[in-house]
Amino acid sequence: MAAELVQQVVTTGATTVVGLMATEAWTQVRSRLAVLFGRGRDTEQVAAELEGIRVEVVRADGDAEPVGDHTAELRGRIRRLVRQDPGAAAELQAILAEFGPQQPAGAQVSITTNTFSDGTASGILVMAYNSVVHQHEAAPAPLPRSTPPRD
Known part of the structure; x- marks a missing residue:
């Protein structure tokens, strides 16, 4: 499997699994993911391990740090799984296609760009389920021009 495809499966898989943990679908998908992640265990x-992660994700109530930590943990877990068994990537994709968020046929994707030019913005803003966030350091504001004193 190409490295780019593996990275996509790892990243999308972890994000989608964490997202599913906060939905009604979790009760159905948990056992299938346990079989997939369990391989030999x-x-x-x-x-139970996955359920423990789910409890912490739900308890985080939108706090990005613990959710990000668990997403990173699952990325590592999925990466190791796919290295050991490349066929696991297809299994994970099938599970996520069945339970993950669906985009209707013919749906359009919109890209939103926010630019901050005067002032400071801090914090995390999540605009959609599948988002790409680019953070750039803002250029310093130009110094005001000094005008010569008038006589």
Whole structure:
């Protein structure tokens, strides 16, 4: 499997799994993910680990730091899984296609760009489920021009 495709599966997979943890679909998808992630381990133990992550994600209530930590943890887990068994990527994609967010046929994608030019903005802004965020350092504001004193 091409490295770019693996990276896409890893990133999209982890983000989607964390997103599913906060939905009604989690009760259905948890056991399938436990089988997938469990490979050679006790499925119930893996399901309990995933449930522990879900509890923390739900408890985070929008706090990006713990959600990001768990997303990173799952990215690592998925990456190791796909390295050990490349066929697991297709299995994960099938599960996520069944339970993940669906985009209707013919749906259009819109790209929104926000530019801050005067002032300071800080914090995290999430605008959509699948977003790409680019953060750039703002250029310093130009100094006001001094005008010569009038006589």
